[in-house]
Amino acid sequence: MNTEFFAAWIEEITSAVRAGRDHLTELDAAIGDADHGTNLDRGFTAVGEALAAAPPGTPGALLVLTGTTLIRKVGGASGPLYGTAFREMGKAFGEATEISPAELSAGVDAALAGVRRLGSAAEGDKTMVDALAPAAAALSRAVRDGLKPEEALEAAATAAAEGARATVPLQARKGRASYLGPRSVGHEDPGAASTALVFGALRAAASR
Amino acid sequence: MNTEFFAAWIEEITSAVRAGRDHLTELDAAIGDADHGTNLDRGFTAVGEALAAAPPGTPGALLVLTGTTLIRKVGGASGPLYGTAFREMGKAFGEATEISPAELSAGVDAALAGVRRLGSAAEGDKTMVDALAPAAAALSRAVRDGLKPEEALEAAATAAAEGARATVPLQARKGRASYLGPRSVGHEDPGAASTALVFGALRAAASR
Amino acid sequence: MVGIVLISHSGGLAAETAALARQIGGAKVPLAAAGGTEDGGLGTSPDRVSAAVEEVDQGDGVVLIPDLGSSVLTARLLESPGQVVIADVPFVEGAVSAVVAAGGGASLDGVLAAAEEAWHFRKL
């Protein structure tokens, strides 16, 4: 997977976030402050502008610029979190111009580690970690089992979507939703839902 | 001591506060928010208007109206505190039209108890209690020892002034000055200083 | 629903805290900000606070949340056991917790307990 592939991924995320914006914001209205869709839409729009203004030459540079822009422009908790995720993945890729499935999997693991370190959320806390962690695990398993790249990305996307859905019965223990205590039960976590979009976009980029 | 006497007391306090306003505010600038003089000046000006608008017929009614007006108009912590002090003294006087030195002493004790209950300050916490408590004790002692009224009030005024001066080396443990911790040491407490004015005014009313 | 009054020296601080708490805890909670003196200065106005208590009182009790100093003393003047109670809690964090609890239908004691939990919430 080369720089173009990752540029396509970011484009796919941007479209998915644009299309899902109101849904994400509705999810956030239930247990947050009704801005998650708007936050990410603003962030990825800014990413598109930043990438167009100074097109990066490697997958690593592209993802680091994506992350830095998200940190600066999103405005909500998801900005530092997704920003860190993309930056860590980019840093894991180093100067490489072509990324293997195994390297991609290591990059997603680095993203997960960064999100965990920054937000101190564990699985089950009803955050984006509940989608990101199973996606990382599924990808790593698929690579180890020697699945084709598209199959591996399909597995990751499915795991992320299932992880997001599984946040519905959970009580939030991190982020502003945690202030709601038991009132956060019964709603899908918006950040987990957007993480499912991010992995759906990865699969879409691969089948372009 | 009749209603006129207590009206004269309030007038004397009002003049003393007006004359001492800038000094009280300077004391409050050192360990508070530089408004104690202005607060009390505003409060006693409003008391003068309230007493003129509906002159009370008994010492008790006069002091209760004074206290209620202070609570409503002062704006700082000293409003509820002095307001409670005057109200409690007024309530202790009941319907009486003439107040004996012993009753005055009981009224000051009631004022002190009210301030203590509301503000939870003990002696040594660097508050108005450090002037009010010794004044109440000196008055009670003077009455028990059969001193003349003017002598008893002189003793109370002296005790209040000494109590106020003795707050200088203390560290504040109540009120906003307590946030300053050790930085509150070395300054006279503004509320203790104004309490000394209040008892000075009582002596002045007696020698009118 | 239990009513909540935020009492601060500063009109701006009370109003901004109320806005944040309402955004997290829901717009339906009877919540009033009583900050500053009547002429808009820094201080506390017992008249403003009493008016705020009346405004938010739906018969299920009212929790007063003071910031510091004169706000606390003004709150104490208005205490009335079982009806108007003071929450001794961190101002912003306690306000958010109290509003969320009130919005969830908690009783007066429940709202008070939720506000007090804010002392034990760690942020990192």
Place this chain on the structure above:
Amino acid sequence: MVGIVLISHSGGLAAETAALARQIGGAKVPLAAAGGTEDGGLGTSPDRVSAAVEEVDQGDGVVLIPDLGSSVLTARLLESPGQVVIADVPFVEGAVSAVVAAGGGASLDGVLAAAEEAWHFRKL
């Protein structure tokens, strides 16, 4: 002097808390409010917070005081051990204590410890 940055979702809340803390703790303390997004909305702007850190940094270290949620995460992005540290404290009460300590010439650790004492301050 140790610098202090108040980080909130709400520009108004950060600014009003800074005003109160400055009034109690003294006007000389390098203190900045970084609240709200760049376009004035509710949220956190890391650029604003970094600019605030630079503004208050006199070489003695900087304490970041976040309110909740994204403020905490933004603060963590800027942490730098021994130089830029986060105080996990009640927002208003911790800010007042920190500003007072900084104004009194406390070290970075001293300001942090003073801010943390705000967890143990009772108001009644």
